[in-house]
Amino acid sequence: MFQVRIHGRGGQGVVSAAEMLSVAAFDEGRHAQAFPSFGSERMGAPVMAFCRIDDREIRLREPVMNPDALIIQDPTLLHQVDLFSGLPDTGYVLINSSRSFAELGLADFVRPFPPGHVCTVAASELALAHVGRPLPNAALLGAFAAMTGQLGIESVALAIRGRFPGRTGEANVAAARAAHDSVRSRAAEATHA
């Protein structure tokens, strides 16, 4: 079972991201479960959502306490929420930021993680460029697919189109592809370096 925890703020599409992730996994023939952190969500308040992916029926209903991957949609939460709770240093960390981990003050924290397991991507900027609104969730799903290899970008694109029909969907797919390619190319550079 692969478990994902997504942190963000109300209004950033955190719950939708977990749901789309589960739809993408379903489209690949896998079992998936997505659910929110059950808060009385409001704009700007810290929000969590979870997604589990497995090859068999998922019965477990507890929140994701020990994630295999963390997606952090808003880096300002670093100072407010215990984001890394339960994450082993074999896991994955994806942060929506144009800054590096060193610039975010996380250089020491991410040092034990395997290469390619930690990544920052400027998802809000990509969303602004492609969608016209700084909603980072679709772009982050593209980056997640590239970083973890848990999903193909085509299933992510399908799930995004299912949620946002028409032009909004295509624009979000473009943002996801851009984030996906950005993570891929950086991974390739790191391999050659």
Next chain:
Amino acid sequence: MLKQTEGSRAIAEAVALCRPEVICAYPITPQTHIVEGLGEMVKSGALAGCEFINVESEFAALSVAIGASAAGARSYTATASQGILFMAEAVYNAAGLGLPIVMTIGNRAIGAPINIWNDHSDSMALRDAGWIQLYAETNQEAADLHIQAFRLAEELSCPVMVCVDGFILTHAYERIDIPTQAQVDAYLPPFEPVQILDVDDPVSIGAMVGPEAFFEVRYLQHHKQERALALIPQLAAEFAEQFGRAAGGLLRTYRTEDAETIVVVLGSLNGTVKDVVDAMRDNGARIGVLTLCSFRPFPLDAVRAALKHAKRVVVLEKSLAVGLGGMVSDGVRKALSGIVLAGHTVIAGLGGRTITRASLTDLFERAQRGELAQLEFLDLNRDVVDREIARLAARRRAGPTAEAILRGLGTVASSVG
């Protein structure tokens, strides 16, 4: 069709396939997505032949359903928490009049203190109102139970509540198989009311009944529930045959054949409990699960048969009978009358408190070692309780308890569990 969708959406689609003719609802978290989904289907024409009535309160929602059902329409509503309390009088009326309304409960705690999260306090508060109560383990079962519920309600002319854990199920995206219209039509015949308000053949429904007949009318409600004990398994078996998957029934057992310890659970908590049981079985523990689907009628004989060879029974309950302990345990103890075994009531998950594998594992291991008290409170923060008791004792005008505890805890948004 197999799809990845939200529990609420799947329930709405299953209800729509049952061809309801009147849906009346008032939104309340966490039930809202269900009735929103149905409202959209009525507006778009996807659900034809159905009137969606927006009402001003839950009392009105069920009262309109009562009127519609008495006029011969297949009627549906949904609510949760304070909503079911607000309609309590109508809940009794629907059952007393014998009207086969189906109502979804998106299970949620009851205030005060106000709380939108999941537990079973709401449906449990109305457990003796004369409705049949079925509890769903998964979203697949939640969808399937609604199809069975209309058939059950109409065959008995008795209202049915389908209880679905709020947020944990209603807001979860899962793989759910939504049946076809033809499948549901083959299972659920058109509604043939046993009583109908018809100007061409007038009757009165809802007469005042004195001591000469009230007792008999009330007894006949009990008689219906006794008939349901036979009908529920029969309808579940027919469902399994026609839809190719099991759902519903009075109860189900999981790995109980040689179990010394059996855990009794209602609703979505079964999944986590089964994962814990599998892990403990791998380590040699003889432990199993009894999943109670029908809480009203309470299947005394079936529970007795399932539990009688166990050495101990742990009843996990998401509601607290304040001043007593557990409501499910009451039925379980009655079922086990005359059988000597260790019985434990464990109150868990009130107001959405997370129930983890770690806590359950520790609980069941303590049960096996004979360390559980008769009444336990899973993951109750004793420090917080003791501090508050001391604070209240220190000064007469101590002020409100909930607010004092929140002040003491500080920000809680920062923790995961």
